[in-house]
Amino acid sequence: MKTSKLGSVGDVSRLTLGGGGIGQIWGPTGRDEAVATLRAAVEAGIDLIDTAPTYFNCEAVVGETFEGAPPAHLKFTTKCVLGSPPPGEAAARLEASLDATLAAMRLKRVDVFFLHSSIAPDDYAYAHGDARRDEFSTRWSIYADEVVPAFERLVAQGRIGAWGITGIGVPRSILAALARGPAPAVVQVITNLLDSAGGIRRFAEPANPRAILAAAQARGVGVMGIRAVQAGALTRAFDRPVSPNHPDAKDFERAAPYRALCAAWGEDPAIIAHRYALGLPGVDTLVLGVKNRDELNQALAAEAAGPLDAGQLAQIEQLGLRT
Structure with a gap:
């Protein structure tokens, strides 16, 4: 397994095991298979495990698998969907979330703690779900005045190695967070x-992930790539029921020419999608949403095959699928 430098976090494997799959977000899997997938990932050279309390039971799976004594070379991340709490409450909520995570995973610290909320200007109105914005979105003033200082204190206390943000918020706010100081050590x-965030994009404007990727690279912020197969839209078929009106289903429909191209190549679209994402400049490690060992082996094959060649990339871009 190749490695890359993830900003100040240091060298990590090019693939990260995401907790969504083993936590049973992406289709059904059993507890025994989740544990087996976690162990197989570590045996294959994956040394970064990306978790969150919202990924159902993934943190408990980590705790049970390693019984509080994971291999010393492994690194762990977790997240908090903070939202926009009343003034003065952000730090306590972040610490409570971290306490619960450490207890579940039976760890004394994590290597990266992410703000998993969207970030938006204080006066921003979301195109979708704005009435609930304080549940899923952190207002800029709370981020700058409370979240960043709270994260910096947790680093100073040694409870976390570094902090980061999930870069799915309003693009101009994510770019502002990367430009100011202190900047996050890592951004997802x-x-x-497709350049698509699918169902997790609540704003009307384009997600603009390539600009965010470039800004992170210019600032020296580590990048964890997410949604390489866009929640299943870039695979042969969904592994779970999806409403035809859901944005992920719309992406699956839009990606039909891509699946046809992969079929003409005799390739699995999921493997090609992972190779495409791994080849994007500035992506240090790619977070996998795999839920079993078969899917893990597909991703491992993609990493071993390396980035797509220029001819393959050109054919994909000629499909005109980017949002």
Whole structure:
């Protein structure tokens, strides 16, 4: 397994095991298979495990698998969907979330703690779900005045190695967070050939992930690529029921020419999508949403095959699928 430098976090494997799959977000899997997938990922050279309390039971799976004594070379991340709490409450909520995570995973610290809320200007109105914005979105003033200082204190206390943001918020706010100081050590960025955030994009404007990727690279911020297969839209078929009106289903429909191209190549679209994402400049590690060992082996094959060649990239871009 190749490695890359993830900003100040240091060298990590090019693939990260995401907790969504083993936590049973992406289609059904059993507890035994989740544990087996986690162990197989580590045996294959994956040394970064990306978790969150919202990924159902993934943090408990980590705790049970390693019984509080994971291999010393492994690194762990977790997240908090903070939203926009009343003034003065952000730090306490972040610490409570971290406490619960550490207890579940039986760890004393994590290597990266992410703000998993969207970030938006204080006066911003979302195109979708604005009435609930304080549940899923952190207002800029709270981010700058409370979240960043709270994260910096947790680093100073040694409870986290670094902090980061999930770069799915309003693009201009994510770019502002990368430009100001202190900047996050790591940002999670949408990295797929559609440039789509699918159902997690609540704003009307384009997600603009390539600009976010470039800004992070210029600032020396580590990048964890996410949604390489766009929640299944870039695979042969969804592994779970999806409403035809859901944005992910619309992406699946839009990607039909891509699946046809992969069929003409005799390739699996999921493997090609992972290779595409791994080849994007500035992506240090790619977070996998795999839920079983078969899907893990597909991703491992993609990493071993390396980035797509120029001819393949040109054919994909000629499909005109980017949003």
